[in-house]
Amino acid sequence: MQNNPAIPTTRTDHRLFMAVTLLYWVSLYTYVPILTPYLESIGSDYAFAGVVLGSYGFVQLIIRLPLGVTSDRLRRRKPFIMLGLLTGTLSCLMFAVFSGLGWALAARAISGICASTWVAFTVLYAAYFAQHQTAQAMSRVTFMSVAGQLIGMGISGYFADQWGWNSTFWAGAAAGVIGLALAIRIKEPKEGIAREPIRLSDVRHVMREPKLRKISVLSILAHSVLFITMFGFTPSQAISLGADAADLSLLVFAFMIPHGLASLITGQWFAPRFGRRFTLLLGFLGSGLCTACIPLLTSLDALIVTQMFNGWFQGLHIPLLLAMSIEPFETKLRATAMGFYQAIYSAGMFAGPFLAGWINAVYGLSGGFYLAGVFALAAVLSVSWGPRRKHDRSASASG
Numbered sequence: 001m002q003n004n005p006a007i008p009t010t011r012t013d014h015r016l017f018m019a020v021t022l023l024y025w026v027s028l029y030t031y032v033p034i035l036t037p038y039l040e041s042i043g044s045d046y047a048f049a050g051v052v053l054g055s056y057g058f059v060q061l062i063i064r065l066p067l068g069v070t071s072d073r074l075r076r077r078k079p080f081i082m083l084g085l086l087t088g089t090l091s092c093l094m095f096a097v098f099s100g101l102g103w104a105l106a107a108r109a110i111s112g113i114c115a116s117t118w119v120a121f122t123v124l125y126a127a128y129f130a131q132h133q134t135a136q137a138m139s140r141v142t143f144m145s146v147a148g149q150l151i152g153m154g155i156s157g158y159f160a161d162q163w164g165w166n167s168t169f170w171a172g173a174a175a176g177v178i179g180l181a182l183a184i185r186i187k188e189p190k191e192g193i194a195r196e197p198i199r200l201s202d203v204r205h206v207m208r209e210p211k212l213r214k215i216s217v218l219s220i221l222a223h224s225v226l227f228i229t230m231f232g233f234t235p236s237q238a239i240s241l242g243a244d245a246a247d248l249s250l251l252v253f254a255f256m257i258p259h260g261l262a263s264l265i266t267g268q269w270f271a272p273r274f275g276r277r278f279t280l281l282l283g284f285l286g287s288g289l290c291t292a293c294i295p296l297l298t299s300l301d302a303l304i305v306t307q308m309f310n311g312w313f314q315g316l317h318i319p320l321l322l323a324m325s326i327e328p329f330e331t332k333l334r335a336t337a338m339g340f341y342q343a344i345y346s347a348g349m350f351a352g353p354f355l356a357g358w359i360n361a362v363y364g365l366s367g368g369f370y371l372a373g374v375f376a377l378a379a380v381l382s383v384s385w386g387p388r389r390k391h392d393r394s395a396s397a398s399g
Contacts, residue, residue: 009128013187017128018144020081020186021121023179025148027088028114030172031095031165032149033156033248035108036236038165044101046233046365050357052101052108053232057223057349059112064346068119068339069203072332077124078188084117085183089176096169116346118145119339126326126334127189139267142319146260153256157249206337209328214382218280219321219345221379222287224352226314228372229291230255232353234307237365241300254304255311262315267323270316276324279316280383286313288376295366348375 031038039049071080087110094107122141129137152172159167206212230252235243238251262270271279290310297303325341326334352375356368 009187014128016182017125017186018140020085020179020183021125021141021144022148022151023175023182024081024085024088024114024121025145026152027085027092027172027176027179028111029149029152030156030159030175031092031152031168032231033153033235033252034160034165034168034245036233037239039101039104040236041165042099042101042104044104046360047357048101050354050360052105053227053357054350054352054354055105055109056112056115057227057346057351057353059109060116060346061343061350063113064116064119064343065336065339067116068123068336068342071120071123071339072202072334072336076188077120077127078183078186080117080120081124081186082180082183084114084120085176085180087111087117088114089173089180092169092172092176096166096173112346116342119342122322123326123334123338124186124188127331136268138323139264139319142322143260143264146256146263146315150252150256150260153252154249157245157247157252160248161245202333203336206329206333206340209337211328212325212337212341215321215324216341216344218284218379218382219318219325219341220348220351221375221382222284222314222318222321223345223348224375225287225291225348225372226318226352227349228352228356228368228375229294229310230307233356233360233365233368234294234303237294237369238300238303240365241297241303243300247300251304251307255307257311258308259311259315262312263319266316266320271320276320277383279320281380283313283315283317283320284376284379284383286310286316288373288380291369291376292373294369 036049036053039052044052067080071077091107091111091114094103094110098107122138125141126137152175155171156168159171234255235248235251238248243251266279287310290306290313293306294303297306322341326337329337352372356371359367359371
């Protein structure tokens, strides 16, 4: 595999890209902690809430790979970044302006278009680094995504408490507009006309890569857990334990700060030191235990403490899987590989909350959390029974 030299960038280029990434995720996640309670307030049951939550992943499942292929064929990433910020803003505006369960479903589905453009963000930022620094690039961009989610979700409870549900949607729209304005100045590499456009055979090559397929399955399970818990029904569990809108912000900080810190160090320090296999096992096992114990907790304080650990464990494996997904491929195939990977794990973002919603409708909230625990256990077994790589630790160190 040929080395991919980083495109010439300055510190300002990196800061600008990070700012746009931050605002992108703020616009997507400002209302996430209050979404399930909001849906309940306008008449939704757990089953329909699961459909709305799952629509976000379902749209991504359909369009993420085509977006990646199109990006590779056009040799452009920046227009897709701007599309993401535009659709994220539109989603927030639809929530803010229109009421009713049908509008809520449509708005959340449009946010899935926004999230699908994350392919372009990750591939463009990876181009700012040499190919052997992929893990470092993914750790940084994942950290900024978590930071954006933290800011958006952190202010959600405060805004809802002070000015009502709709204020969170308006805040997300404002972040999207600012991000769109800044994105105009993002630096994009000029790949030139000499490079052949991606072919259908290249797409088949990407989809047949065994390592990518296994990583994608693990990521389905990881995202099923994440979107059943903090990005799904954990806020509803908190409210059942007596939380108000402001308490939801505290819960978000408890989960997202450790999640962000773990995302920052996993590619640069933790996995190189302890090996990828151990990192994946620890992340899945820890998150599974923290999730399965949620129904057993009887106080809000206990829930907050356990979700601190849950955030940390989930922050270990998610960015590592992201970095591993594009490593086997040359530069021209990376957006396609990332599109395939993110499309596949979108199945978890759809199926996890969708199935949990129906189970919750029958057995209460505890059923969905036990389901998420089972998903995490399945991932642990998959990693444990997989072939042990002789150079696991050295591969981690090289990114």
